[in-house]
Amino acid sequence: AASRRGARSEEDIMADLYATRRRRRCQLEEAASGSPLLDRLRRAVASALRVGRAAKKQPAVTTPATNGGTATIGGGGAIRGNGENGHAAEDKVQWARGKAGEDRVHVVVSEERGWMFVGIYDGFNGPDATDYLVANLYASVCRELPTDHDPPPPDDAGREQRPPPSSCNGRNSADDLIRRRGRHGAVLDALARALRRTEEGYFAEAEARAAECPELAMMGSCVLVLLMKGADVYSMNVGDSRAVLAHRAEPDLTSVIMPPRHRHQHSADGHVTEEIRRQFDECDMTELVALQLTMEHSTTAYKEVRRIRSEHLDDPACILNGRVKGSLKVTRAFGAGYLKEPRWNKALLEVFRVDYVGVLPYITCKPFLRHHCLGPRDKFLILASDGLYEYFTNEEVVGHVEAFTSRFPDEDPAKYLSHEILLRAARQAGMGFHELLEVRQGDRRQYHDDVSIIIISLEGKIWRSSA
Known part of the structure; x- marks a missing residue:
């Protein structure tokens, strides 16, 4: 397959890629209609x-x-x-x-x-x-x-x-x-x-x-x-x-498909064409990814932990033992009012309450x-x-x-x-x-x-x- 591709120009390869995308879209529209x-x-x-x-x-x-x-x-x-x-x-x-x-x-x-x-x-x-x-x-x-x-x-x-x-x-x-x-x-x-x-x-x-x-x-x-x-x-x-x-895997061409105004810089040595060939050759398109x-x-996600800590600078225990207020591993959830408003926390028996600092929610349902x-x-x-x-x-x-x-x-x-x-x-x-x-x-x-x-x-x- 690689040898057959070698005789094709960059324009041929790009035209085939776009034609394939058009065919795929037609197939999807026909399938969706019924x-x-x-x-x-x-x-x-x-x-x-x-x-x-x-x-x-x-x-x-x-x-x-x-x-x-x-x-x-x-x-x-x-x-x-x-x-x-x-x-x-x-x-x-x-x-x-x-x-x-x-x-x-x-x-x-x-x-x-x-x-x-x-x-x-x-x-x-x-x-x-x-x-x-x-x-x-x-x-x-x-x-x-x-x-x-x-x-x-x-x-x-x-x-x-x-x-x-x-x-x-x-x-x-x-x-x-x-x-x-x-x-x-x-x-x-x-x-x-x-x-x-x-x-x-x-x-x-x-x-x-x-x-x-x-x-x-x-x-x-x-x-x-x-x-x-x-x-x-x-x-x-x-x-x-x-x-x-x-x-199914497909080749990643994002780094080699450049705007047309830039292609002339590499057309002399066939850089883009060779890179496209390499991506196709290296990609096992029978593999499922x-x-x-x-x-x-959850508290295993760094961005979520950073967000909660930045919103609760006055509470060093907002994340404790890998959990929100030492209680919950997830950082967003439906319900769980005791970590969203102080009034819900106060309604609990004392043994179940957390040390709620301030009024901002610790978790959200966003x-x-x-x-x-x-x-x-x-x-x-x-x-x-x-x-x-x-x-x-x-x-x-x-x-x-x-x-x-x-x-x-x-x-x-x-x-x-x-x-x-x-x-x-x-x-x-x-x-x-x-x-x-x-x-x-x-x-x-x-x-x-x-x-x-x-x-x-x-x-x-x-x-x-x-x-």
Whole structure:
């Protein structure tokens, strides 16, 4: 392949690159118009519901609505068929979870809106915050994104916020680009508003119940949300759960593709052409690489620690023993009012209070937001709470899923990852795997954190598991 490229000029190579981008965008627009991925994912979710009920030997429940409604998996145990009014049915199936029941997974495939919503809520100090998120966050997203303001049609092919040099018909104006980016930004802003208003509702309820349940001020949750429509993926997170995209590697040409006015400086010795060839030769385009779509909000992130310390110069103990006020590892979270306002801290029993200095919040619920446009090189998405990443790097997770699905295409890679976590947790605790399994589900938290995993194949499959 390298020898064949040698006869090509720099202009030929660049023309091929741009033509490939145009073809990719045409393919994405055609795929999005019929939304075949959404149809396949809807069927996969329905299949997951059936398999989950059979595995748990639960009685049959109402099937998910298909007449313009939604198919929903509620990770706290709720499985609902939602009609157009958005109100859930009462049918429930309980999933195995930790002693405190703090983790929730919420998956909604909406035919009416043409999107899929995935939420992973990793709670702490109790289950109320995560229960509130499952019951209210998606409904709030629907209010903030009414049907006539749904996410825009697909943008560029696989490069976040970078347009191709031309569209399918050869025209691509700066105004079009600004309009598309503005619409993507509007979707992300709507997700952030939905989260903020959901938290406001949670605190209003906590205040109304403060006399009977002051501990609500301590409860909170990490939030990871993914909204998929066509080729567009919108992600939002607070805390340390992650969304990781697995995609095929491609050569990095950012350092060699220069503006046309500079190319003549190197055209004599063919510098640019040779560098492009080298990048193609060195890049293994069959390899899957990991792209993290979320941002880490924990005391392991230097920027987060620096931000908190700069906001609390009069409190040298704002970060203590690797935790915010010696209490919480995450630096952003839903709820957890005792680290956001002095009044919530004062409402707690003295044994649970922190030494709150001043009035500024120690943690916030300000989310990290990102838009990504899926391309042909993108293969699958992995969404998981932080327990997975206590044992694996992003690259290891992608490698394990790729190897497992290649060898066992009909098996469940999410359950495989859960199994691997238990193996590593048992080894770390000096126990045998079966010894760990004999420990009661709730008591295992002294050996490993609760883990929720969702894997979405862009071929239209979805798997979920917990450990």
